[in-house]
Amino acid sequence: MIYIAMATGFLLILIGFYGALTNRNLLRMIVAFSIADTGVNLVIISVGYMPGRTAPILDASVTAANAIARIIDPVPQALVLTAIVIGVGVTALMLAYALKLYEKKRTLDIAKFTELKW
Amino acid sequence: MIKRFLALLLLAGVGAIFTSLLLAYVPDTDLNLTAHYYAQHAASDIGAANIVTAIVITYRGLDTLGEVTVLFLASSIVGLVLSFGQKRNTIQRNLVPVGELLTTASNYLAPIIMLLGVYVFVNGHLTPGGGFQGGAIIASSMLLLLLTDPFKQFSHALISTLESFSGIAYVALGLIGLLLAGSFLDSRILPNGVLGELISAGVIPLIYSLIGLKVGAEFTSMLASLSETEDL
Numbered sequence: 274m275i276y277i278a279m280a281t282g283f284l285l286i287l288i289g290f291y292g293a294l295t296n297r298n299l300l301r302m303i304v305a306f307s308i309a310d311t312g313v314n315l316v317i318i319s320v321g322y323m324p325g326r327t328a329p330i331l332d333a334s335v336t337a338a339n340a341i342a343r344i345i346d347p348v349p350q351a352l353v354l355t356a357i358v359i360g361v362g363v364t365a366l367m368l369a370y371a372l373k374l375y376e377k378k379r380t381l382d383i384a385k386f387t388e389l390k391w
Numbered sequence: 392m393i394k395r396f397l398a399l400l401l402l403a404g405v406g407a408i409f410t411s412l413l414l415a416y417v418p419d420t421d422l423n424l425t426a427h428y429y430a431q432h433a434a435s436d437i438g439a440a441n442i443v444t445a446i447v448i449t450y451r452g453l454d455t456l457g458e459v460t461v462l463f464l465a466s467s468i469v470g471l472v473l474s475f476g477q478k479r480n481t482i483q484r485n486l487v488p489v490g491e492l493l494t495t496a497s498n499y500l501a502p503i504i505m506l507l508g509v510y511v512f513v514n515g516h517l518t519p520g521g522g523f524q525g526g527a528i529i530a531s532s533m534l535l536l537l538l539t540d541p542f543k544q545f546s547h548a549l550i551s552t553l554e555s556f557s558g559i560a561y562v563a564l565g566l567i568g569l570l571l572a573g574s575f576l577d578s579r580i581l582p583n584g585v586l587g588e589l590i591s592a593g594v595i596p597l598i599y600s601l602i603g604l605k606v607g608a609e610f611t612s613m614l615a616s617l618s619e620t621e622d623l
Binding site: 275276279280283286287290291294295320322323324328329330331332337340341344346347348350351354355357358359361362363365366368369370372373 | 394395398399401402405406409410412413416418419420422423425426427429430431433434435440441442443446447451454455458461462464465466468469472473475517518519521523527586606610613616617620
């Protein structure tokens with residue numbers, strides 16, 4: 274189970290990298306970066322998982338006394354919570370820049386933007 | 392062609408690294424030292440049933456303040472970048488009508504989705520979810536409204552008032568924690584209460600509600616600035 278989640282995460286990272294490297298269209302590259310982002314989050318979450326344990330939320334069955342033996346690692350989940358929100362901010366910024374670039378050149382093809390090329 | 396080959400070569404290398412990581416990975420059987428501390432002390436020190444929330448808001452509260460700041464910066468920069476150039480002209484062009492189903496459904500659903508967002512961030516210390524998720528849910532109801540009426544104008548004054556109020560109140564709560572409880576963003580300035588009840592865990596529900604409002608306002612302002620730029 275844990276290996277399925279982790280392998281899916283790694284696969285998503287690879288798909289995202291492939292999309293970002295081979296596509297010329299800015300919007301497709303942004304989508305590819307989002308996919309890679311999701312993959313990284315999935316890998317971090319799966320690192321915190323431990324077989325046979327449950328979510329780090331205390332209730333009737335997981336009390337404060339037996340929490341140490343029952344819950345999975347809460348730290349990666351807190352980190353991914355941060356990463357998801359920052360990912361949304363980064364995606365919004367990329368989209369705004371893509372919009373401005375399109376306004377300038379009337380194209381989304383990355384090969385047409387040669388100002389910084391050497 | 393050569394570029395695609397190089398890209399595939401790079402991906403094969405990265406894939407080989409990932410495969411070796413995956414094959415060598417053995418899941419832990421015990422919590423590590425940090426997680427052990429959190430599992431042992433979260434309930435008695437913080438009083439939050441959701442240990443992830445206790446970490447995000449109190450143990451690593453400064454990180455979350457930084458995260459909220461990054462999000463604020465992102466939404467301001469989106470607004471700034473898009474505000475150069477003309478705004479969309481207000482003359483309504485002939486758009487395809489969105490249809491009866493979407494209009495009626497969004498009229499009924501938007502308030503309910505907003506209510507769900509409030510529920511998620513108010514219960515952040517008890518159930519999965521919290522301010523960031525609740526804020527995103529609220530912003531999704533705004534997106535539904537924008538889909539129904541692409542020319543809808545949100546009140547920027549209301550959005551920025553809400554955003555600055557919740558930001559200032561968040562930092563003020565942190566400073567009160569510094570004065571009364573001894574550390575910045577300490578949640579113990581209010582009593583911990585009974586574990587698992589709505590009013591418990593000190594100021595965590597208050598802080599998460601403020602974060603929910605702030606995140607909702609920031610996402611909504613990003614959506615508004617994206618929708619208000621001139622159509623190309």
